[in-house]
Amino acid sequence: MNQNSRGKLNQVFASIKTEAERRFQEMKGHNTQNIFIGMATCGLASGAMEVKAAFEQALLERKLNAHIIPVGCLGHCYAEPLVIVDKPGFPPILYHDVTPGKARLLVKAFLEEGDPVFEHVLGALEESDTIPSVLEFPRFNQEKKVVMANSGLIDPEDIYQYIQKGGYSALVKALTLEPEKIIKEIQESGLRGRGGAGFLTGIKWQLVRNAKEKDRIIICNADEGDPGAYMDRALLESNPHLLIEGIAIAAYAVGAETAIIYVRAEYPLAGKRMKNAIGQSRQIGLLGKGILGTDFDLDVAVFQGSGAFVCGEETALIESIQGKRGMPQPRPPYPSQRGLWGKPTVVNNVKSMASVPPIVGNGAQWYRGIGTEKSSGTAIFSVVGNIIHAGLVEIPMGVTLRTLIFEICGGIPNQKKFKAVQIGGPSGGCLPESSLDIPIDFDSLTEAGAMMGSGGMVVMDEDACMVDVARYFLDFTQKESCGKCTFCRIGTKHLLDILERIARGEGRNGDIELLENLSLDINGGSLCGLGKTAPNPVLTTVKYFRDEYEAHVREKRCPAMMCRALTAYYIDLDTCSRGCDACVGSCPTESIFTTKNRKKAIDQSSCVKCGECMSACPPEYDAVRKVSPPELAPKIERPEDG
């Protein structure tokens, strides 16, 4: 790029920035108060809509002026709905579990009378003398937000808020550089693909850049099929422009003029926000023909998936965009050689693309400074299951699992013991307590038998049964196998059959060894990653929790008392109180009857073992017991008229 066009580029962008700043001042200036409400899917599910309505109503009633700004996800899903109130004279304050009632209280007490209502405060977002900062909590101070830096702080439907925070300046910088220079920068940063395999992004881009065919394509993989992970969704909903900026830089670097974002079917809001963001970028010349006055053209489109896990696999995804069944294809040729419509194609995960603007903006060395030698940068996990501070966490690579689970996420609720953590979804594995000191990075996790995968992390307490977990994942992969190769199609079905019979208490001697052997065969005989990794949940649970399998097979006992065929509930007649019938109404199948001496008992023939009676029994009696062989529920006949 010559001096002249660089000048023009900077000039065009400067006027966009001025506009962003003007709008920001309008919002922030003149002593206005701002209320930011988290309105991504998790916030909405927790009632953010009603909270917003309550704020609006209360402001109207009290004739107060304040901007209400819908924002995305901060990652603290355990505390939703989250609200940030920014009032002049105070630091921005974060409130948790806001209800419509709390919203009305905040308007009256804080906005009107200047009392920040300490009991509902989670913390201040900036250091101050008056209010403890959120940075005093490990959940905040051990995180390192690179990709999620602006998530939850800006309105995802307003491009200018992103620009005001420095957005799109990495694209502007990139457009002044030679494409090769950008690829080199990405290579030096050590960025590895966040979609699972951890392939070096810079090398992938170089391959496409080197292709003879000039018509090249970028695909951003937002299929996020792991049934228990939602990092990509949160990013799309909270900061869509970061992704567009990353895609635009990638397209410029490899020489592509078409980009497609493949969004999972179950994420309608993400798709909608993405389309809206693309429209805004196009309107002010950040996408489309002659971007920012340069000769770089780029069109970005959203393709909504239709619900098939295997379509997350890059070759299946490409088939699906072409209007076919999403069946994986043999590689080579890799998408970088022959991808969508036969053209050289870069396929990158959402988090990989979203890491690009910070890398280009701050330089490869800065990025290398975060994380470990071989896995640079940050990892984003959705930490869910039996965990106190469930939500999205962005940490530097290299933090141990123990720190993540027990310090950052607060550990296990209800005084239960930690049992296992499942990482990487259906392709990943379950790690036990003894593995908690391994650092989180691509290679250490793979070595332990799990994998980084997409970033789904499900924490399980002592009540989880590892046979059941393996059965759950095999049930999933078996249904999602596209059926192309025999080992995957039939092998997973057999694995599932064996696991089901073990869980029913019909396991046979040799079943555990059979599981292991079959797993290795499926791994070796499958074409794509789905089949190759499907046995991982079985292999890791057998490896780390073999005694649990043995208890099921030999003693027909489920040590965690989870497998329903091997457990029973009964009511302890010694502690059950006459006259109390709390459990009776809780039973969905009317299986609880009154015994001759007016206590309660469970009819085992119709009990579905849902555990409702156990939660319903008042703590002072605590009379419901759960047993697994050798202990059995005592037999009590239901009287004719009971």
Add this chain to the structure above:
Amino acid sequence: MDHKGEIEEKALLHDMASILTSFEKERSNLIPILQMIQEKYHYLSARALQIVAKHLEVSSCEVYGVATFYNQFRFYPPGKHQIRVCLGTACHVRRGDIILENFERKLEIKAGETTTNREFSIDRVACVGCCALAPVTTIDDTVHGHMAPSKVEGLILGFEIEKERRKRENQQGESKQ
């Protein structure tokens, strides 16, 4: 074909034509077309699939093959209220299967089916992205977090009361006229 059937067929043809004109005759438009039809009719009827095949000049079994591959497409009309019980990993470890069973038992249908009065249908889904609120069930567009077996009955009852109320209002409205 009876008269009513004929009118329905005409309406369908007309509607489909207007959906299809916004798409070029390209194979890669197949999935977006199917999505559009499903969004409008809530399911893909056999007739609709035939019309799509004709428009794209591919065989109907191709269209059917693609449609059946993906979980999102349904081939029977869903209930008025669509219940989707999440059985993603987080919801599974928090016993989402028990929630599903409760809906199934209460409505006397299985996942994937619709009640005979077409009021409710139940589906199992894998992760709706609110795992922190597990177990989760979505009914129509509302997400219900922290589900419990005991909440199932109340939710269904809520819809039934609502239906009764509307029926009464309608009757009252009619009797006033």
